[in-house]
Amino acid sequence: MWELIESNKRKSIIVFIGMGILLILIGYVFGNYFVQRYSGSDNGGLFGILAALVLWAILSLVGYFAGSKILLSVSGAQEVSQDMHPQLFNVVEEMRIAASLPAMPKVYIIPETAPNAFATGIKPENSAIAVTAGLLGKLNRDELQGVVAHEMSHILNRDILLMTFAGTMLGAISLMSEVFTRSLWFGGGSRYKSKSSDKDGQAQIIFMILSIILAIIGPIMAQLLYFAISRKREYLADATAVRLSRYPEGLASALEKISNTNQDFKAANKVTAPMYIVNPLKHNGMKLSDITSTHPPISERIRILRSIQNGANLLNYQQAFDKVKNKKSNLIPNSGLKDSLVIPFRQALTNIQTDEKSIQTKAESKREVGDLIMNLNDYKIIDCSCGIRIKLSPNYKKDSVICPRCKRNHKLKS
Amino acid sequence: MPYFLIFIAIIVIMGFYFVSVYNSLIKLKNAVKNAWSQIDVQLKRRHDLIPNLIETVKGYMIHERQTMENITKYRSQAMDANTVGEKSAAEGLLSGALGQLRIQVENYPDLKANQNFLALQEELTSTENKISFSRQAYNDQVLFFNNKIQMFPSNIIAGMFNFNVEEFFEIENKAEKEVPKVSFS
Numbered sequence: 001m002w003e004l005i006e007s008n009k010r011k012s013i014i015v016f017i018g019m020g021i022l023l024i025l026i027g028y029v030f031g032n033y034f035v036q037r038y039s040g041s042d043n044g045g046l047f048g049i050l051a052a053l054v055l056w057a058i059l060s061l062v063g064y065f066a067g068s069k070i071l072l073s074v075s076g077a078q079e080v081s082q083d084m085h086p087q088l089f090n091v092v093e094e095m096r097i098a099a100s101l102p103a104m105p106k107v108y109i110i111p112e113t114a115p116n117a118f119a120t121g122i123k124p125e126n127s128a129i130a131v132t133a134g135l136l137g138k139l140n141r142d143e144l145q146g147v148v149a150h151e152m153s154h155i156l157n158r159d160i161l162l163m164t165f166a167g168t169m170l171g172a173i174s175l176m177s178e179v180f181t182r183s184l185w186f187g188g189g190s191r192y193k194s195k196s197s198d199k200d201g202q203a204q205i206i207f208m209i210l211s212i213i214l215a216i217i218g219p220i221m222a223q224l225l226y227f228a229i230s231r232k233r234e235y236l237a238d239a240t241a242v243r244l245s246r247y248p249e250g251l252a253s254a255l256e257k258i259s260n261t262n263q264d265f266k267a268a269n270k271v272t273a274p275m276y277i278v279n280p281l282k283h284n285g286m287k288l289s290d291i292t293s294t295h296p297p298i299s300e301r302i303r304i305l306r307s308i309q310n311g312a313n314l315l316n317y318q319q320a321f322d323k324v325k326n327k328k329s330n331l332i333p334n335s336g337l338k339d340s341l342v343i344p345f346r347q348a349l350t351n352i353q354t355d356e357k358s359i360q361t362k363a364e365s366k367r368e369v370g371d372l373i374m375n376l377n378d379y380k381i382i383d384c385s386c387g388i389r390i391k392l393s394p395n396y397k398k399d400s401v402i403c404p405r406c407k408r409n410h411k412l413k414s
Numbered sequence: 415m416p417y418f419l420i421f422i423a424i425i426v427i428m429g430f431y432f433v434s435v436y437n438s439l440i441k442l443k444n445a446v447k448n449a450w451s452q453i454d455v456q457l458k459r460r461h462d463l464i465p466n467l468i469e470t471v472k473g474y475m476i477h478e479r480q481t482m483e484n485i486t487k488y489r490s491q492a493m494d495a496n497t498v499g500e501k502s503a504a505e506g507l508l509s510g511a512l513g514q515l516r517i518q519v520e521n522y523p524d525l526k527a528n529q530n531f532l533a534l535q536e537e538l539t540s541t542e543n544k545i546s547f548s549r550q551a552y553n554d555q556v557l558f559f560n561n562k563i564q565m566f567p568s569n570i571i572a573g574m575f576n577f578n579v580e581e582f583f584e585i586e587n588k589a590e591k592e593v594p595k596v597s598f599s
Binding site for chain 2: 086
């Protein structure tokens, strides 16, 4: 199964090269314009290409070494220990075993009510999985497992590495064309014509127009390519998640629950969006297959997951994918389908009738999420035996508290 | 003279091939062993959790003595088992008995509200899952290994060094074998 990683890389590299060419073109135009403007020399293109590559290299280095830290801290994620949420921890470990990864990813909870999750980490050895408090409040164990399996698949398939380099390339392209178009706007072309003849001037104007077109279209093209990679990785992560969790319905109903909420996730942007399980930026209009989206439409992902038959192998996902999309595809490369083992489905753990998450009222679920967020923020929570729940802010310094209802005195552990 | 050189070259190439096949067999065998030890860790964990579970449940479930006796019995059988085959059988029985307990718990609302029990149940569920996932990983490895030692030409080298087919770890659990129907609601 793990040859999938290799074969994936090859396909994504083609798209990657496309972005690279765009980067070089933009660099060329950029250099030509600025060098000519300030020194009058005509050989600025090469310099521009160099500048573009250096910019990309710098962004990549930052992304490679600090990307996951930045992503985690921007989203406000907090690392948690096993006692904070044993179930989440257990589910992550189960999926680590299923994926045969050598090390346990770190587990983070984001104090947000919008349900979502993401994974980071260039290498499996220092990866992390972060889920929001809202997600934990909404999903039952099987669904949580589906989501964690999807995130584990991103780690396993090395998607984060790929998206980091592609994302920084997109960043470099956008940055350069932004600077270019802005300086055109404000700087004008006055110094530019001084020593050229009329004929030269005409050629220059044509070149100028082409440059402007490139500067406008380039970033859009790069974004589309980036989104194309991203969408494909999402399908692959779904397929791998089914293989790992052996229970497609878990992920399907998790996606359904997540898509039914319409809360925006604040700490995300277009470049980090591919790391999340569902697009954190867009919560309606999921029916249209949209080329400007980082994620495939949720309804389609759910339909594919629900038409999987005969087993949880990658091949079974591919067949379901073809059926829903109504075409022959090679989503999963042949080398990935080599493992011919029939993988049986697993039984659901949660009985729908007794599932506390589905009988839970909205208020109860809200309270659970609220308690979790307070807990993350170092609030102390004390359950008094008279039935009241006392929540103490971290600023509360005394070593005991009196229950407001029954006047019982609770000693606080420091 | 050239014939002699060609002969030498063929011998050398065969030697390299021989070594590489042998090494890959060893690698696969170790992967199987490693996957097995993963299962073993989880099985042991389950055995450790059971006395705790019985202790917590005992006070509530007075009518289910038979189930609890079964669990205790199968646990000790499973702990005594040595070969993969024996273990599969004993752990299968244990899984069945624990499953039965899980169903019976539904009749005891007091027990279900017990925090201690809930925490224990989560641990037990997770351990069962880990057993199931590590079993899958183990069986994958066994399949790769068995394919290698049965297929030509690596089977010749496997035969020379006494590599034997490894057993799959199958837990007799009927529910898991049935393909569940997926509902389109």
